[in-house]
Amino acid sequence: MNAPAKPSTLPSKPDWGYRILLAVAAIVAAWLLLMPVCPPIIQSTMQRFHLRTPSFAWWAIQTPIPAMYNFKNTTEIRDLPPPGELEGLVDPLWLSPLDDNTTELGVLATRTINHYPTREFTFANGRVRYLQDESPRWLVIESHYRGESLQSTYALSRDDASVWHMELTEEPAE
Known part of the structure; x- marks a missing residue:
């Protein structure tokens, strides 16, 4: 027959992996x-979605935090710079004399995205859809949550080696 099990007399080591998890x-x-009650957490998470965190390390630290369905994220693909950059440079009547809607000047497409709105160009077929003619484009991103909001505008352009670049065209608000 089996002998009764003896209690271990060896000291147990802590499982650090489990504790870290x-x-x-x-x-x-x-x-x-x-997040619903702390505006700095909302802003930090929005900055993560807009690729505007102060450092890569701060972005990477936030990666375990689920990103789905947190904010209302909208994207706008433009073939002209956003309206603030066009004032005095482009006459809407000259571009489209029969168009009554001048507020949407230069907008190719708009979309609502669950999370990571920058993926419209960083990890999606948007590059193929909107960048085939090699003209510069602008990506305008807006996120809203409980009275907090963040807007980012990226200029998308192709260099001499036919590589597309995405550059933030505004300084992040302090």
């Missing part, structure tokens, strides 16, 4: 629970 889960849960 629990700590990360607790931090993510706290972040998500505080």
Whole structure:
């Protein structure tokens, strides 16, 4: 017959991997629970979605936090710069004399995206859809959540080696 099991007399070592995993889960849960009531967390998360975090390290630290359905994210693809940059440079009547809607001047497409609105060009077929003719484009992104908002405008252009570049055209608001 089997002898009864003896209790181990060896000291048990702590499982640091398990403790780290629990700590990360607790931090993510706290972040998500505080987001509706803490504007700095909202702004930090919006900056992450707009690729405007202060550093890559801060962006990477936030990657375990789920990104789905947090904000109302809209994108706008333009073949002309946004209206603020066009004032005094382009006469809407000259571009489209029969168009009554001058507020949408230069807009090729708009879209609402669940998360990471920059993926319209960074990780999607938008580059193929909108950049085939090699003309410069502008990507305008807006995110809204509980009274907080963030807007980013990126200039999209092709260099001499036919590589597309995405450059933030405005300074992040402090």
